[in-house]
Amino acid sequence: MVYLDYAASTPVSEEALHVFQQLSKDCYGNASSLHDAGGRANDILTYSRQSIAAILEDESGDIYFTSSGTESNLLAIQSMANGLPADRQHVITTSVEHPSVHHAVKSLERLGTKVSIIEPNQDGIITEDILKDALLPETGLVSIQHANSETGIIQPLAELAPILKERHILFHTDAVQTFGKIRVSIKELGVDAISISSHKVYAPKGAGAVYMGAHVPWKPLYSGTVQENGFRPGTVNVPCIGAFAAASEQLMLKLDEQKRQNEQLRDYFFQQLKMRQLPVRTFHNGKRRMLPHIIGCFFEGFEGQYVMLACNRHGICISTGSACASGYHHPSPAVKALHVSDRDALQFIRLSFGSKSSKEDIDQLLHTFEQLQKE
Known part of the structure; x- marks a missing residue:
């Protein structure tokens, strides 16, 4: 073939497969448990967070693990929107985003958030002028993909970020297609949150991650959640996450x-x-x-x-x-x-x-x- x-999707690398198998056999405790087996699982999560944060070149924020890139987009956008003040209830995204981003903003729209969908120019690019024209006094969040999964066009996020920063508007990007393919630096891109996925980087399917800047005032989508500091409910998939970190490290080399x-x-x-x-x-x-x-x-x-x-x-x-x-x-x-x-x-x-x-x-x-x- x-x-x-x-x-x-990518095949699972030998390194990621080895880590997944070893952790499945030797580190099967629930990371939320207080006994030693749970502690070992939690140690793997801590290491994986630090590893991925280092690859993204910003260790001052937080890494939250999810089940996929799709869930990363949904939870990132909706939890960030939940934390917006009442006078900043306007969200902007683009017409060329992954379907998960459109699902997220449609859910927000049904709850009363104002949503604007902007179009790129004829070269597929969101320019500074296009973004500026869409901004309103009440704009609180913008989500623009790092690169498109169908066309491969990379958006100039580093040029757009200062426009949003000076207006105190949060900036999220879907970097599922760029992470592990080109350098993805939080500091250089200037974004506040980023979504990535395991199965695009030669790790098993079933894991994703969201980087969230420490300054972002997000609120949980599901109240009462204890896992992932309230970001996502459910038992954390430690073997898959450990393999995700291992595959990412190998890819960067x-x-x-x-x-x-x-x-x-x-x-x-x-x-x-x-x-x-x-x-x-x-x-x-x-x-x-x-x-x-x-x-x-x-x-x-x-x-x-x-x-x-x-x-x-x-x-x-x-x-x-x-x-x-x-x-x-x-x-x-x-x-x-x-x-x-x-x-x-x-x-x-x-x-x-x-x-x-x-x-x-x-x-x-x-x-x-x-x-x-x-x-």
């Missing part, structure tokens, strides 16, 4: 090397498209910062879903966008934001690279594209 869908490999594969894909004269159009240009491991493109004359299924018949895994939005046969908001027609948007496909990706994988994919063209 040729796997080119790392943006959807290879971050620059993997980034170079992804860039080489991306360039090779573009070169081969040109050489083989395939009717596959990408939207990479000098105006956008892009994640090196994600390539979004349009296959002229074929719907993306058809191309994906044809590749699958040949043992190749690609996607037509976010796995969390699969099953909905309509143009992706993230793709539509690039000012393409519905017809073009439905021709969208995404391939994404990872640790095992190779030029041979790309050759097989392009050979399948050529065969598809001849059918």
Whole structure:
């Protein structure tokens, strides 16, 4: 099988699997228990918090563990909104966010919070002017993704953060697609909260995390919760969280090397498209910062879903966008934001690279594209 869908999920690394198995066998106590077994489990959680905080380059805030990136977004946004004063009940997000962010703000809207959805420019970017135009005196929270999971477009968070900081507006970002792929620094980005996920960084599915600045006046979504300092109820998944931290540490050791490999594969894909004269159009240009491991493109004359299924018949895994939005046969908001027609948007496909990706994988994919063209 040729796997080119790392943006959807990654295989579990040997290091993460080893840690998960060892902790499952040797550290099975409930981290909330007061006996020694519970204490050992709590020690693993403490270490994991410190490890992930160090990777995010800010150890002054708090790390709260969740079950996924989706839950991280939901809990971060809703708990931050719960802590907003009565005169700051306005939340801003973008049209190109992960579905979980839209679910979170819709829930807030039903409870009476004013919500604004802003659109990026034709390059898929939220500019300073776009953000400023949406701000109101009562704006209390803004959530803008670090990078889009379908297009790979990186948002200029460090340029937007000062605008919000000077107005005392909280800033959250979904960094599920960037954490472990490029450097994600709380200090450099200037955000107050960040969401990440385990299964995007070669750890088992079932863990996520939220970094929350110590200054953020969040309030629990579920009153009476004791786990994770009230942030999330339920027994904490210590083996998965320990594996999450281990996988993240290993990934950071290879971050620059993997980034170079992804860039080489991306360039090779573009070169081969040109050489083989395939009717596959990408939207990479000098105006956008892009994640090196994600390539979004349009296959002229074929719907993306058809191309994906044809590749699958040949043992190749690609996607037509976010796995969390699969099953909905309509143009992706993230793709539509690039000012393409519905017809073009439905021709969208995404391939994404990872640790095992190779030029041979790309050759097989392009050979399948050529065969598809001849059918």
